[in-house]
Amino acid sequence: MLKFAVFLKPYKKETILGPLFKLIEAILELLLPTMVALMINHGVGKGDTHYVWQMGLLMLLMTILGFGSSLVCQFYAARASQGFGTTLRNTMFKHISSFSYADLDKFGTPSLINRITNDVNQLQTAVAMLIRLVIRAPFICIGAIIMSMILDFRLALVLLAATPVLALILYVVITKASPLYRLYQKKLDKIALVLSENLTGVRVIRAFAKRGAERVKFNTASDDLTQTAIRVGRISALLSPATLLVVNGAIIAILWIGGIHIQYGSLTQGEIIAFINYITQILLALIVVTNLIILFTKAATSAARIQEVLDTEASISDTANPVSLDQERTSKTGSVPAISFDHVSFGYNKTGQLALSDVVVDIYPGETVGIIGGTGSGKSTFVNLIPRFYDAVEGCVQVDGIDLRHYKLEQLRQKIGIVPQKALLFTGTIADNIRWGHEHATDEEVAQAAAIAQADEFISNLPEKFNAPITRGGLNLSGGQKQRLTIARAIVGNPEILILDDSSSALDFATDAALRKSLRENSTRMTVLLVSQRVSSVQHADKIIVFDEGRIVGIGTHDQLMSSSEVYQEINRSQLSTQEVDQ
Numbered sequence: 102m103l104k105f106a107v108f109l110k111p112y113k114k115e116t117i118l119g120p121l122f123k124l125i126e127a128i129l130e131l132l133l134p135t136m137v138a139l140m141i142n143h144g145v146g147k148g149d150t151h152y153v154w155q156m157g158l159l160m161l162l163m164t165i166l167g168f169g170s171s172l173v174c175q176f177y178a179a180r181a182s183q184g185f186g187t188t189l190r191n192t193m194f195k196h197i198s199s200f201s202y203a204d205l206d207k208f209g210t211p212s213l214i215n216r217i218t219n220d221v222n223q224l225q226t227a228v229a230m231l232i233r234l235v236i237r238a239p240f241i242c243i244g245a246i247i248m249s250m251i252l253d254f255r256l257a258l259v260l261l262a263a264t265p266v267l268a269l270i271l272y273v274v275i276t277k278a279s280p281l282y283r284l285y286q287k288k289l290d291k292i293a294l295v296l297s298e299n300l301t302g303v304r305v306i307r308a309f310a311k312r313g314a315e316r317v318k319f320n321t322a323s324d325d326l327t328q329t330a331i332r333v334g335r336i337s338a339l340l341s342p343a344t345l346l347v348v349n350g351a352i353i354a355i356l357w358i359g360g361i362h363i364q365y366g367s368l369t370q371g372e373i374i375a376f377i378n379y380i381t382q383i384l385l386a387l388i389v390v391t392n393l394i395i396l397f398t399k400a401a402t403s404a405a406r407i408q409e410v411l412d413t414e415a416s417i418s419d420t421a422n423p424v425s426l427d428q429e430r431t432s433k434t435g436s437v438p439a440i441s442f443d444h445v446s447f448g449y450n451k452t453g454q455l456a457l458s459d460v461v462v463d464i465y466p467g468e469t470v471g472i473i474g475g476t477g478s479g480k481s482t483f484v485n486l487i488p489r490f491y492d493a494v495e496g497c498v499q500v501d502g503i504d505l506r507h508y509k510l511e512q513l514r515q516k517i518g519i520v521p522q523k524a525l526l527f528t529g530t531i532a533d534n535i536r537w538g539h540e541h542a543t544d545e546e547v548a549q550a551a552a553i554a555q556a557d558e559f560i561s562n563l564p565e566k567f568n569a570p571i572t573r574g575g576l577n578l579s580g581g582q583k584q585r586l587t588i589a590r591a592i593v594g595n596p597e598i599l600i601l602d603d604s605s606s607a608l609d610f611a612t613d614a615a616l617r618k619s620l621r622e623n624s625t626r627m628t629v630l631l632v633s634q635r636v637s638s639v640q641h642a643d644k645i646i647v648f649d650e651g652r653i654v655g656i657g658t659h660d661q662l663m664s665s666s667e668v669y670q671e672i673n674r675s676q677l678s679t680q681e682v683d684q
């Protein structure tokens with residue numbers, strides 16, 4: 102947890118002054134029982150009302166001063182802990198943003214959300230408690246023991262004897278509770294996963310009448326979490342009563358021994374009352390300490406989960422010596438392929454099955470290439486390697502004759518416009534969303550991109566046209582409208598390579614054909630990769646790559662493949678009527 106101290110650096114003042122003010126309060130609190138003893142022995146005992154008033158007033162002043170110090174400490178603690186939480190959250194967010202797809206897959210989105218919210222909150226609370234109580238509680242414990250020793254050393258020994266028993270209880274509880282806290286956080290991740298799947302897939306769940314089954318799934322995950330929480334609670338709940346038992350046992354022993362001392366006149370009544378006050382202070386401080394220990398055990402689990410994220414180096418990052426623009430320009434001359442796959446293999450799981458095996462293909466500048474194959478045959482994986490969303494396990498992928506790993510990621514991705522399979526838009530206007538592809542695009546460029554993407558017609562029917570708002574994720578648009586906007590977003594920046602990953606699946610045949618025609622006319626210098634399951638979408642491409650079980654099983658034009666590739670013929674036979682092919 103010490104590693105996180107760096108996030109408190111900007112709050113040095115608060116972290117130092119906060120506990121100091123709490124210390125002032127603790128010192129004042131420690132003096133009170135001795136003052137009560139003096140008041141009883143010298144004031145009440147001797148009937149000196151003036152002395153009683155004097156001491157009473159002094160005690161009142163000390164209480165007010167203590168209260169003020171406590172308030173200042175609370176203020177500093179809130180400032181430092183909130184600032185700590187914000188900086189940590191921002192750092193995590195920045196770090197997670199650099200993650201590759203593979204890194205994101207490793208943690209899973211729900212777990213990352215839990216870590217950046219729940220776990221950071223846990224640490225934030227721990228920081229606030231650290232400033233407020235971590236010095237105060239042990240100080241009160243030790244201070245009260247010292248003050249009791251000053252009052253009567255033999256009686257204080259009873260308190261000291263109770264200490265190892267308390268330490269043993271703490272040790273047992275912490276060793277038992279720690280693994281359970283880790284388990285608890287994992288179960289919380291599971292709940293987040295079920296919840297996010299349910300909320301994002303609510304339409305599908307309803308359409309398939311799966312609400313009952315999903316409710317059972319959620320209840321099971323929720324019960325599982327509850328059971329773990331109860332196990333954690335049972336163990337943690339032992340701590341306070343066990344502490345109370347030991348300390349109350351010590352109080353009984355002190356009262357008994359103290360009574361004997363009073364009989365023999367070696368202890369005054371005021372002293373025994375002060376003694377009991379000190380024991381109560383110790384007891385309260387010990388309860389705080391035990392709760393702090395529970396809190397810090399939880400925080401340690403959260404800290405480990407956060408550290409795991411921060412320690413994960415982005416598996417895809419910029420090279421130390423990226424290619425210069427000059428090198429890039431020189432490499433483009435001659436007959437260098439725009440994209441080249443040289444014996445590339447790739448698997449999502451290092452030990453698992455390969456999603457791409459020994460892929461060899463060259464795609465030349467300006468070519469329109471269709472990519473076709475059955476579901477799960479590796480089409481999306483193939484195109485996802487080009488913007489370096491994933492790195493090849495074997496072989497090498499090149500763009501303009503340069504290994505992808507030698508590009509600056511930003512430089513590489515600026516060359517590529519990608520339309521993902523799942524059309525996702527962001528809150529804002531239609532124009533804002535299209536400008537994601539080119540921040541400084543003029544209104545004309547935005548309109549032109551929309552026209553190429555066949556989106557102009559539906560946009561012109563909207564009252565606010567390009568300023569029409571898009572709600573979260575593009576919920577207020579149809580699937581086809583969203584797809585057309587994502588296409589406009591990809592082409593507005595006039596990329597050198599345009600990848601359309603099955604992005605016309607929600608378009609009708611006429612719109613799909615119009616889109617392809619308009620792309621052909623407006624992207625003569627662009628290299629276009631058209632992933633599709635429909636033969637009609639790719640049949641006019643300069644060449645078509647056929648995938649089957651992660652391997653390329655055919656490359657050629659539609660006519661060549663119709664006579665040479667069995668897989669292509671089979672796809673063609675199985676899915677399309679002659680009219681569709683001819684469109």
Ligand SMILES: Nc1ncnc2c1ncn2[C@@H]1O[C@H](COP(=O)(O)OP(=O)(O)OP(=O)(O)O)[C@@H](O)[C@H]1O
Nearest residue numbers: 206449456474475476477478479480481482483634
């Ligand atoms: N993120 C992932 N993690 C693990 N395996 C994956 C992941 N994405 C895809 N796969 C697996 O890789 C293989 C190829 O998937 P890919 O998405 O490339 O196929 P596809 O041809 O694009 O299919 P579709 O046309 O259905 O989109 C499949 O077996 C799939 O299960």
